[in-house]
Amino acid sequence: MCFWGFFWLCLKRGIDFINVPTSLMSQVDASIGGKVGLNLGDYKNQIGLFNNPKSVIIYPPFLSSLPQEHILSAHSEIFKYALIYDAFLWKKISVMGLLDISQLNTIIHKCVEIKTTIIQLDYHDFNDRRKLNFGHSIGHAIESIFLNQNKPISHGFALSIGIICETYISYLRCGLSKNTLNSVVEVIFNIFPSIFLDPKEDDLILEYVKYDKKNSQGLLNFTLIKDVGVALVNFSVFEKDILSSLDFYRKKCHI
Secondary structure, rough: HHHHHHHHHHHHHHHEEEEOOOOHHHHHHHHOEEEEEEEEOEEEEEEEEEOOOEEEEEOOHHHHHOOOHHHHHHHHHHHHHHHHHHHHHHHHHHHOOOHHHHHHHHHHEEEEEHHHHHHHOOOOOOOOHHHOOOOHHHHHHHHHHHHHHHOOOOOOHEEEEEHHHHHHHHHHOOOOOOOHHHHHHHHHHHHOOOOOHHHHHHHHHHHOOOOOOOOOOOOEEEEEEEEOEEEEEEEOOOOOHHHHHHHHHHHOOOO
């Protein structure tokens, strides 16, 4: 969705387009909000603009043709929406395991509702819209590491790591309860596989994090949560926090 939105904006100085998302990831997230862009080498979303489609047509039956891995990948974005905005949604989905196609209609509708509500407050992504970046500072860096190794993993799998790490940083820095931290870890590992992160790559992960678009004036700005449904944007973290979170992830993986 990001690539084609960017392409249509550039072609003949911009032509109208409609998004018809056919993956769960695009139905709950990527097709909505007007962000369009490209990666630059291994670096995520370094070239981009805002370009809204004339319409977004979401047809959930498309999802029945997808492999299970595609459905699983999108769960990390669904978890993100609940953690940053809706404690009731988190309570609901945290006990459901891997969502079945029959359960997704209402979940998709809720995610779209959350995202559009946030975007209406801050279209150009300086404050409230940055809530949507929870898990992405480290998640994008993880994606970049695997791209650098020519072993790409899906955005959703990388984001599952990012959410665990940034929830841990929220526990360290924002007073998030240990019970909530443990709940997030348990819910994610209940459906996502453990992914090996070589400690030798930690310094490179830090370098990728430094290119995140939320950073300013030398500060590493994250979106964190102080409770389920309560997000804090532009929260500056230290490199040692990031390294501790990666160690925490590895310890929970037992690999």
